[in-house]
Amino acid sequence: MKKSALAFGLTVIAVGCSNVATGPQAIDWNKIPATKLTLFSPGQSSYQWLRSDAHKGAAKETARGDSCTSCHDDPKEEQLQGAKILRGNHPLEPQIAALKGRNGFIYVNAQAAYDDKNAYLRFQWRPQNHAGTEHPYYRFDGKEWKKYGETVWNKSVKEGKTPALYESRFSVMLDDGKVPGFAQQGCWQTCHTGMIDMPNEAKTEDLAANALLKGKADLRKFVPSTRSNPMDWKSGKSAEEIAKLKEAGGYLDLFQWRGARSHPAGMADDGYVLEYRNSDAGKNMWSGNFDSKSKLPKFMWDEKKVGYKAITVDKLHKGLNYLDPASNAVAFDPNAGWKEGDMLPSNTVSRSHAEGSAADNNTIATWKDGVWTLVLVRPLGLANKDDKPLKAGGVYNVGFAVHDGDIDGRGHLVSYVKTLGLGAKADIQAVKLN
Amino acid sequence: MITRPLIAVAAVVGLSLSAAAFAEIDAEATFKENDCHKCHHATKAKKGPSLAKISARYKEKKLDEKEAVKHMTAGKKVKLDDGSEEDHKIIDTKDVAVQTAVAKWMLTR
Numbered sequence: 001m002k003k004s005a006l007a008f009g010l011t012v013i014a015v016g017c018s019n020v021a022t023g024p025q026a027i028d029w030n031k032i033p034a035t036k037l038t039l040f041s042p043g044q045s046s047y048q049w050l051r052s053d054a055h056k057g058a059a060k061e062t063a064r065g066d067s068c069t070s071c072h073d074d075p076k077e078e079q080l081q082g083a084k085i086l087r088g089n090h091p092l093e094p095q096i097a098a099l100k101g102r103n104g105f106i107y108v109n110a111q112a113a114y115d116d117k118n119a120y121l122r123f124q125w126r127p128q129n130h131a132g133t134e135h136p137y138y139r140f141d142g143k144e145w146k147k148y149g150e151t152v153w154n155k156s157v158k159e160g161k162t163p164a165l166y167e168s169r170f171s172v173m174l175d176d177g178k179v180p181g182f183a184q185q186g187c188w189q190t191c192h193t194g195m196i197d198m199p200n201e202a203k204t205e206d207l208a209a210n211a212l213l214k215g216k217a218d219l220r221k222f223v224p225s226t227r228s229n230p231m232d233w234k235s236g237k238s239a240e241e242i243a244k245l246k247e248a249g250g251y252l253d254l255f256q257w258r259g260a261r262s263h264p265a266g267m268a269d270d271g272y273v274l275e276y277r278n279s280d281a282g283k284n285m286w287s288g289n290f291d292s293k294s295k296l297p298k299f300m301w302d303e304k305k306v307g308y309k310a311i312t313v314d315k316l317h318k319g320l321n322y323l324d325p326a327s328n329a330v331a332f333d334p335n336a337g338w339k340e341g342d343m344l345p346s347n348t349v350s351r352s353h354a355e356g357s358a359a360d361n362n363t364i365a366t367w368k369d370g371v372w373t374l375v376l377v378r379p380l381g382l383a384n385k386d387d388k389p390l391k392a393g394g395v396y397n398v399g400f401a402v403h404d405g406d407i408d409g410r411g412h413l414v415s416y417v418k419t420l421g422l423g424a425k426a427d428i429q430a431v432k433l434n
Numbered sequence: 435m436i437t438r439p440l441i442a443v444a445a446v447v448g449l450s451l452s453a454a455a456f457a458e459i460d461a462e463a464t465f466k467e468n469d470c471h472k473c474h475h476a477t478k479a480k481k482g483p484s485l486a487k488i489s490a491r492y493k494e495k496k497l498d499e500k501e502a503v504k505h506m507t508a509g510k511k512v513k514l515d516d517g518s519e520e521d522h523k524i525i526d527t528k529d530v531a532v533q534t535a536v537a538k539w540m541l542t543r
Contacts, residue, residue, distance in 0.1 A: 056523050057473055057481065071472035071480065080466050 010131055010320055010367035012266045024120050024364060024375050027433065032111045032122070035428045039402055039413035040082030040105040043092030047224065048193045048231055050185070054091065067184035068416050079105045082413070095197070098153040099411070103128050106402055106413045112430035114380065114422050119390050119430060121376040121420075123170055129405035131367050132168020134316055135260035135346060138290060138297050142340040145296055149346075151408045153197065164406035165316070167260035170374055171401040171412070173273065174420070176388045178249040179223050186417025187399035190221040190252065190273050194233040196409045202233065212236035212275045220277035225250055242275045246385065250274070253388040255361050257374055261286035264322035265351040268361040268376055272386045280386040282356015286349045289323060297344045299329040300336065310342035321345060326352040357384035380422075392432070395421045459532055461539035468525050470506075470536075476543050481514065485543035492541055502537035503530070 049055060050062040058071055074080060082104025085093050093099065109124040139148035149165025156162040173190070175182040181189045194202040195218070202219040212226070213219065213236070224230030226242055237245075245251070254277065257268035265285040272278050289298050303309045306328050311321055323329045323345045332344075351359075362377040381389050388396070398420045401412040419426035465471060473482035483491075492501065506525045513519055525533060 056469065057520065061481070073475070074466060074471050084467060 010133060010263075010365075012263055012320070012363075012365055024118070024377055027113055027120060027375075029111055029122055032113050032431050033429060035110045035418075037108040037110050037400060037415050037418065038076075038078035038105050039108055039400060039415045040078040041085050041093070041099075041102075042188075042191070042410065042412075042414050043085040043090065044094070044198055044410065045085075045092050045188065046191050046193050046195075046198055047188055049092070049199075050188055051231065062185070065181055065184055068186070068188065072416065078416070095153050098158060102405065104413075106404065108400060108402065108415075110400075110428050112420060112422075112428050113433050114390075114392065114430045115433040117380060119378045119380060119422060121172065121378065121430075123374045123376070123400075124371055125170070125402055126371045127168060127402075127404040129168075130317055131372070132166075132259040132404060132406070133263060133320055133367075134165045135167040136165055137343040137345055140310075140338045140340060140342045145290070145344075147346065148343060151411070152406050153411065166406040166408055167258050167403075168405070169259065169401070169403040169412070170257045170268075170372070171403075172253075172255045172376070173399040173401075174253040174255070174388055175397040176249065176394070177397065179252055180225060182223075182252065182399075183397045183417060186397065187401065187414050189224060190277075191410065192219070192222065192233050194219045195221070198410060206234065210234055210236050211239065212242065216276065221254075221273045222275050222277075223250065223252060223273055226275040236275060246274055249388070251386070255376060255378070257361075257363055257365065257376065258286075260322065260345070261347050261349050263363070263365055264320050264324065264349045265354065266363055266365075267351060267354060267359070268363050270358050270360045270387070278386070280357035280360070280384065282358035283354055284358050285351060285354040286347045287353055289344060289346055289348050294334075296334055297332045299323055299325055299348055300332045300344055302328055302330045309336055310338070310344050312341050312343060323348045324350040324352075326350045357382075357386050360384070360387065390422060392422050393424050395419055395424045395426050398428070459535040461532075461535040464525075464527070464532055464536050465539065468523070468527075468536075470523075470525075473523075474540075479515075482512070485540050489541050489543055499534055499537035499541060502541060503533045506537065507533060 051059050053059055055062060061071065072081065084090060086096065086099060086102060086104040088096055106125055106128065111122040113120045134149070136147055136149035138145040148162060150157050150162050151166045152164045157164050173187055177183065179189065193199045207213045207216050207219065219233055222233065225245055226237055227233065228235040228237060251272045251274040254271040254273055255268045256271065257263060262269050262285050267285050269284050270280045272280060291298055300309045301323060315321060325348055329348060360379060360382060364375040366373045378390060380391055383389065396419065398418050400415040403412045418428060420428045420430065422430045423432050473480050474485055476485050478484055505522065509521050509524045511519045512522045525536065527533060
């Protein structure tokens with residue numbers, strides 16, 4: 001019988017976690033306390049905005065390091081701020097037309113456990129939109145393979161030239177107390193003007209002029225200590241100074257579970273935020289599926305294994321349409337009789353592609369009745385120079401983000417900073433497993 | 435279950451028969467939408483005095499909601515605990531009925 005990639009459904013269990021008797025599947029989550037988190041739309045509220053007069057009555061307080069929740073302490077603060085930012089005329093959301101109908105907040109149920117080997121972080125959330133396992137494709141138009149799908153605020157999507165197709169994400173940013181200000185202001189330490197779709201978006205020539213950012217296409221998250229003047233992203237410190245900061249642990253760990261580019265492999269990518277949003281050493285689980293020289297995809301589905309070599313638009317959102325060279329794909333054949341409308345994913349994703357420190361995070365993710373249940377399995381005591389080693393008794397500052405509804409960048413819903421304790425008192429307390 | 439007191443503006447203000455005057459105003463929601471709660475907690479001192487303290491002070495000085503409306507619309511300097519001064523935020527509505535509803539709500543905390 002031919003095995004269809006589509007027929008796998010949306011549930012993926014990490015290969016390294018497949019022992020049901022002893023692995024994370026054996027955890028009785030009903031016995032683990034849950035913390036209800038509310039994440040909200042931050043709009044363009046950056047590190048710089050928070051310190052400006054526009055952040056009414058709070059610029060001075062933020063600059064001196066007060067926590068967000070010292071003022072934003074209403075029991076429904078996140079709902080209030082999220083709804084306000086998406087109400088339609090808020091200066092922090094200039095792209096409101098692309099976000100019409102969206103909720104300004106989302107609830108996330110968080111639980112945690114650990115044993116001698118791993119920490120298990122479990123999150124459940126109900127996306128407003130869809131599962132979010134689709135990502136842009138390449139579509140054959142009868143002559144050429146062209147990009148198909150983008151984020152909701154892409155110009156082509158707004159003009160109706162391509163559909164909104166972009167993976168959802170669940171992200172965790174983690175600090176072990178070594179990034180100044182993160183315990184008080186969380187993710188807002190890392191979001192700055194000049195980043196994608198933020199005010200004064202960095203120009204290519206400005207990026208090229210900055211030694212830290214040569215070769216980068218855009219500006220991404222960074223921690224303030226990597227700049228001489230944290231209010232100005234261009235004031236990057238020297239490579240030597242950045243290396244010292246890294247050595248001293250002045251970076252944030254960043255785990256991102258991606259609906260299309262990591263989920264099919266049963267993994268979450270592993271990165272860190274220092275002078276940029278970097279990937280850990282090694283290789284991620286995904287890779288581009290397009291040859292820029294030949295202008296052709298690199299891989300197609302293995303028809304012998306899955307029964308088709310490409311999909312068409314009617315198959316979108318009806319299963320996991322992933323392309324894994326190690327299990328269900330073969331090298332692209334330009335003479336395979338392609339028809340107009342044939343589509344291939346713009347990325348391949350494979351556990352076999354991931355290696356090194358970038359391959360630390362395993363996941364078990366289930367989509368049921370419109371709810372994602374994600375268990376992130378993170379080894380304890382990692383010694384890599386781009387990881388924060390988790391240990392029993394440790395308390396960490398954490399920020400969470402959900403990207404939902406074909407959106408990227410700042411279009412996420414985010415949390416105020418929380419604490420995660422492994423057997424220690426915290427907002428989210430990980431329970432030791434026997 | 436906590437319910438927000440809805441203030442019937444027509445009864446409170448007795449103003450002209452505008453549509454707004456007949457509407458029910460959620461004063462607490464307006465207070466929060468204006469981020470007043472960032473500085474004024476119900477019972478504890480934050481950057482500004484608590485609502486309980488404001489209410490007590492108004493009672494003591496026999497002031498009413500008209501004075502509170504002045505305070506929230508004039509943008510006058512206010513003195514903070516650390517000795518510094520700052521312009522008080524101006525409420526983001528010019529509707530006297532709404533302003534009055536918010537003032538009344540605050541003074542009954």
